[in-house]
Amino acid sequence: MEEVIPGIFLIKEKSGFERIKPSENIYIIAGPDGLIFDAGFGNKKVIKFLIKEINKIEQKYRDNNKDFKITQILVSHGHPDHFAGLKRIKNSLGVKIILTEKTADIIKNKKSFMKSFNSDSYEDYLIIQKGFRYRIRSFLEKLMFSFFFKRIYGLSFIAKPDEIIKDNTEISINGETWKVFPSPGHAIDHISLYNEEKGVLLSGDNVLSKTTWLGPPNCNIGDYIESIETIQKLPNLKIILAAHGALINNPRERTIEILEHRKERTQQVLDIVKEFTENGTSPDEIIQKLYSNKKKMRTEIARGWVCLTLKMLEEQNVIKRIEGKKEIKFYTPNKL
Ligand SMILES: [Zn+2]
Structure with missing residues (x-):
C-alpha cells in the first residue's frame, strides 16, 4: 500500500x-x-x-x-x-x-x-445470426463466461x-x-x-x-x-x-486527450463508410481496414467500439443501414 x-x-x-x-x-x-x-x-x-x-x-x-x-x-x-x-x-x-x-x-x-x-449479437455486435452454428457458439460462450468469472475473478x-x-x-x-x-x-x-x-x-x-x-x-x-x-x-x-x-x-490534459481520441476514432469510421458508400460497408470491413495487420483477438475486442460508434452515427442520422441476408451494411445517405 x-x-x-x-x-x-x-x-x-x-x-x-x-x-x-x-x-x-x-x-x-x-x-x-x-x-x-x-x-x-x-x-x-x-x-x-x-x-x-x-x-x-x-x-x-x-x-x-x-x-x-x-x-x-x-x-x-x-x-x-x-x-x-x-x-x-x-x-x-x-x-x-x-x-x-x-x-x-x-x-x-x-x-x-x-x-x-x-449480448444479443444481432443488434449489439451488428452480426446477423447464422442459424444452428451460431446458437451452439453462443451457448458455449455463455458457459465459458460463467466459468471464467467464477474461477478467475x-x-x-x-x-x-x-x-x-x-x-x-x-x-x-x-x-x-x-x-x-x-x-x-x-x-x-x-x-x-x-x-x-x-x-x-x-x-x-x-x-x-x-x-x-x-x-x-x-x-x-x-x-x-x-x-x-x-x-x-x-x-x-x-x-x-x-x-x-x-x-x-494532469486531469485537464488527459480528459482533452480522451475526447480528441474519441473524435478521431469516430472520424476514421465515418471516413471508411464514406469511402465504401455506394454498396455500403459492414462492421467487419471497417475493422479489417482499421486493424489490417493486428491479431484476431485484438480485432474482436475492437468490434465493441466500432459497433458502438456506428450506432452513435446512425442515431445522429449521419449514416444509415441496409440489412442483407448475411450482413448489416452502412452508408452515408447524402452521398448516394
Ligand atoms: Zn469496467
Whole structure:
C-alpha cells in the first residue's frame, strides 16, 4: 500500500494475467469512518492480501494516535473486477455495502449479471445470426463466461446491499462530504466520487492512463463523452485516482486527450463508410481496414467500439443501414 494523498491509500491487486484481467487499484479513504472504493477481485488469496494491507494502514494510524476504522464500501460499477470482492470483504471487515440502485440490480444474482454482460449479437455486435452454428457458439460462450468469472475473478453476488443510494447524492466519509455522481458510458451504472475541497476524484474506469474499454451491451459512446465533459468541468479538480494503472496528475490534459481520441476514432469510421458508400460497408470491413495487420483477438475486442460508434452515427442520422441476408451494411445517405 501507498499513501497517494494524505489520508488516501492505494492498494494494488495484481492479477498475474494482465491481458485478460488487468491489475486493480483499490483506494482506502482512511479515518474513523473510512471507506473502501471498489472491491476488486474476490479470490481468497487476493482478499487475504487486501486485509493484510488494510491492517498495515491501521497500524500506521495507531502508531500516530489517530482513529482508524473502515465502515463502508462503495463500488464504481458492476463489472467483475470492481465488485467480485464485496462479499468476502464484508465478511472479513463487517463493512456496510453501499450501492446505487442500478449497480445493485446488475450484481444481485448470476442471471442479472450475465444479462448485463452477454449480448444479443444481432443488434449489439451488428452480426446477423447464422442459424444452428451460431446458437451452439453462443451457448458455449455463455458457459465459458460463467466459468471464467467464477474461477478467475472469485465472483460472488450481493442479493441485498446494506444501503442503496441515489446515483447523484452526497455521502459522509470520516465526517467529510463527498459527492457521488453518475458517469455512464463505459458502463450504464458507472458512478464517480468527488471531494471538491481536496480536488480528488475517484473515477473508476472512466479516466485511465490507457484507453478505457468500450463495447456492448452496457456501453454508450455518447454518454461516455458527456461523462468525460462533466469530469472536465469539476471545480478545483487536481488529481484523478484511476481504477487501473497510474494516477492522473494532469486531469485537464488527459480528459482533452480522451475526447480528441474519441473524435478521431469516430472520424476514421465515418471516413471508411464514406469511402465504401455506394454498396455500403459492414462492421467487419471497417475493422479489417482499421486493424489490417493486428491479431484476431485484438480485432474482436475492437468490434465493441466500432459497433458502438456506428450506432452513435446512425442515431445522429449521419449514416444509415441496409440489412442483407448475411450482413448489416452502412452508408452515408447524402452521398448516394
Ligand atoms: Zn469496467
